[in-house]
Amino acid sequence: MSKKGILIAVEGMDGSGKSTQAKLLYHWLRAKGLPVFHTEWNSSKIVKEATKIGKNTRRLLPITFHMIHAADFADRWAQQIEPVLEIGGIVICDRYKYTAMARDGSRDVPREVIEDTYSFAREPDLTLYFDVPVDVSFDRIAKGRPKLKFYEAGMDMGWTSDPFESYRIFQGKVSEIYSGLVEEGRIIRLDAQGTVAEVQSRVRGTFDEHIDLSSVQVIDQSDRLAQNLSESGIDWLTYSGGEGQ
Amino acid sequence: MSHAGKLIVIEGPDHVGRTLHSRLLSARLKANGIATHTIGLARSELMGAIVKSRTADIHQLNWRTRSLLYATDLHDQIKHEAEPLLAAGFVVIADRYSLTPRIREQVRGGDGDWIDSLYSDTPEPDALIVLHAGPRRLLDRIMFGEELEALNHFEAGMDLALSTSITSSFLQYQKILRQEFQEAGKKAGAVLIPTRHTVQDVHDRIWESVSPVVEHMLQPIGEN
Numbered sequence: 001m002s003k004k005g006i007l008i009a010v011e012g013m014d015g016s017g018k019s020t021q022a023k024l025l026y027h028w029l030r031a032k033g034l035p036v037f038h039t040e041w042n043s044s045k046i047v048k049e050a051t052k053i054g055k056n057t058r059r060l061l062p063i064t065f066h067m068i069h070a071a072d073f074a075d076r077w078a079q080q081i082e083p084v085l086e087i088g089g090i091v092i093c094d095r096y097k098y099t100a101m102a103r104d105g106s107r108d109v110p111r112e113v114i115e116d117t118y119s120f121a122r123e124p125d126l127t128l129y130f131d132v133p134v135d136v137s138f139d140r141i142a143k144g145r146p147k148l149k150f151y152e153a154g155m156d157m158g159w160t161s162d163p164f165e166s167y168r169i170f171q172g173k174v175s176e177i178y179s180g181l182v183e184e185g186r187i188i189r190l191d192a193q194g195t196v197a198e199v200q201s202r203v204r205g206t207f208d209e210h211i212d213l214s215s216v217q218v219i220d221q222s223d224r225l226a227q228n229l230s231e232s233g234i235d236w237l238t239y240s241g242g243e244g245q
Numbered sequence: 246m247s248h249a250g251k252l253i254v255i256e257g258p259d260h261v262g263r264t265l266h267s268r269l270l271s272a273r274l275k276a277n278g279i280a281t282h283t284i285g286l287a288r289s290e291l292m293g294a295i296v297k298s299r300t301a302d303i304h305q306l307n308w309r310t311r312s313l314l315y316a317t318d319l320h321d322q323i324k325h326e327a328e329p330l331l332a333a334g335f336v337v338i339a340d341r342y343s344l345t346p347r348i349r350e351q352v353r354g355g356d357g358d359w360i361d362s363l364y365s366d367t368p369e370p371d372a373l374i375v376l377h378a379g380p381r382r383l384l385d386r387i388m389f390g391e392e393l394e395a396l397n398h399f400e401a402g403m404d405l406a407l408s409t410s411i412t413s414s415f416l417q418y419q420k421i422l423r424q425e426f427q428e429a430g431k432k433a434g435a436v437l438i439p440t441r442h443t444v445q446d447v448h449d450r451i452w453e454s455v456s457p458v459v460e461h462m463l464q465p466i467g468e469n
Binding site: 045047049050053059060068071074 | 307313359
């Protein structure tokens, strides 16, 4: 079976800057006139309702958390990711199955269970892991917030009674699992420290190193989609106006 | 996993008599001094209300998502109800467990092995009963029951495009389901019981296959 399309995933802790970078990557590829689609790990309506009940009643357990998130992902896979890949497009996934490995794994769901549940989701062509020290991402998320949510902080695991301490423990475990995935060669570590532009330049460099775009069909320039792709009608490839170019 | 209680699973299509017989079995066990608890599809506190109120939406989803939602529903009941009660020595009756959600998707092209993997960590049934009935019998029960129920699009397998007629589709779909249930049931070591007989007869056959499992727990009612 020949593998169709190009699948890119970004992973990392909350506050690692990966979503900003994923969107920039998306806009860059669009500006090149490539058929690219961007998708985030957002919950569908049904799952949102169920998780709300589960969170309010604190009924969610690691295994049900795992299943319900997988339901969400499967929905996104079937509706968005798989169809775009099937027609040879590029998909950028903001969070992929490795998020489940990191988060559910931190909640002691066995790795084999997670792998089985997500076995339909193929290994991406490139997975960028936005690596920042736990302290940095912790500060970005936790600083200035009066409190953290029960499940967000991993309080359901009963590691400690202090939510901020619990969150730090949780993120520490998440980070450890991501590091393991880097060692297994399944995700590629990218230094996410620095300015947005610095990190984006690393993103593009890594992308170019790993991804061969020759098989991707450039959108027919006579099609009105080509105009949609470049949005404002400005050809960013040759654009030299504006400030500081 | 060993526990003091027993897990009795009753599977089969809609209108075959599963719920009725789960209730009768539960009543008989209770009369014999055994605490029972019934679980089943779309009954969890986490998902039950949502699955019931959003059935049509759920039928629109792809089979993987649907399987995962039903798996979440069952796991919630297993973790919060079945496992603790089994440990305490209850007989837990599952009015559908992991077989129905698998077969329903398998006939729609879903990957049965993958669906099974979602239930890999669940307690094994101590007795597995598959109730079955001919498609026409099921259809009659729906159409000529106490109140006429509208045939459900999904239950009639209309999404499989077997026929433009809902009754004909129902008959063809239930025939396929019945074959799958019998095959899967045999493979899983289930007792297959047709429900074409009287309620009493069917109950007796169910009791026959359940009583060896619970024999040591029975407290005789005695005579007055």
